[in-house]
Amino acid sequence: MKEEDYPALYRSASKASADSQSAYLLMIRGQYALLFIAAVLSLWFGGDKQVYAAYAFTIAVSAVLLLYMSIMKPERDWYGARALAESIKTSTWRYMMKAEPFVDAPSIKTVRTTFRQFLKEILDANSHVRETVSKRPMNGDQITHTMDNIRRKPFLDRKAFYLRYRIQEQRNWYLGKAATNRKWFKIWIGLCIAIQSALVALALVRIYNDQLLSLWPMDPLMVLASALVGWIQIKKFNELASAYGLTAHEIGLIETSLKDVDDEAEFSEFVNEAERAFSREHTQWVARQNA
Known part of the structure; x- marks a missing residue:
């Protein structure tokens, strides 16, 4: 679609x-x-x-x-x-x-x-x-x-269409988002640790030689480290990676039950169950953002 x-x-x-x-x-x-x-x-x-x-x-x-x-x-x-x-x-x-x-x-x-x-x-x-x-x-x-x-479209064509363009596409989206959030979490954590390590090193150097630098960039680096921590908290990389991964597995379980759907009535019930799962994940996403 x-x-x-x-x-x-x-x-x-x-x-x-x-x-x-x-x-x-x-x-x-x-x-x-x-x-x-x-x-x-x-x-x-x-x-x-x-x-x-x-x-x-x-x-x-x-x-x-x-x-x-x-x-x-x-x-x-x-x-x-x-x-x-x-x-x-x-x-x-x-x-x-x-x-x-x-x-x-x-x-x-x-x-x-x-x-x-x-x-x-x-x-x-x-x-x-x-x-x-x-x-x-x-x-x-x-x-x-x-x-x-x-x-x-005939029943079987709609069933195949829903499997490919809704369930599988949605699952792939969640898997991709989980991987992306996990990657960015590691990157931002790494940067934060690097800056804090630099702060520790500068503090130790200053103990032994206060005249080495005319300007010691302690305050800017501290603000930068705090900003990175704040950014990680706002973006919720780790939380979203876990939530998206779990949702992808849930969609996988839903996908397996589609094979047992044989008629329009069962398909209607299946679609509504799947759509409720998608809506539930989004409701939880909003709750995480507002937390």
Whole structure:
């Protein structure tokens, strides 16, 4: 499934989530950068008064940014828009697979009406991100041709499609994310240990020869080490690696039970069970971010 094959509302919500995430993480990085710059400026205290002015300005900007983030809470748009997008995505797959509540009806118009009503209810339930999503309108239908074409496929074709493009694709995504988060956790931990080791070395050198350097970069390195620790905590690399790995195994177990599905009724139940598992993981992800 390509991005344009999903409802326009899904693509708007997904774009809103990605933009909000980028903005939030940019502000976090900006906060760390300002504190690091202030620590560097402090090395020249006792000299030009302009250094004090630059230091005061940097700290003031950092404080304003922190106040803005505390009041506006930009991360809420990230989490909220992602929750909206995931809800639409799971409903889309239920529609395409003829799963409850989108099973066959005497008229396809009835099913399409039910799906549109579902989208409206999902949007109403996530009204706190309505403005954020509305700023990123997308062209296209809420029920795309691809969605209807897949829905019209025979049972066995839909079953194979769901296995390949939903279950296996989702499992591969989780496995990839688990590996990526594990890799970045090791990288950031390594950098943090390297900087702290440098701080220990500088402190020991200073004990024996305080005149070796005219400026000892202890404060900037300490701020940098603290920023790295904060970044690791914000990104939750290790926690997400474990959670994604566990979810990938859970999806693998779900995949094995698909072989025993023999008719539309069993398939509807299977799809709903699988989609609930995907939704449950996302709910846990939001809870981890808010923790």
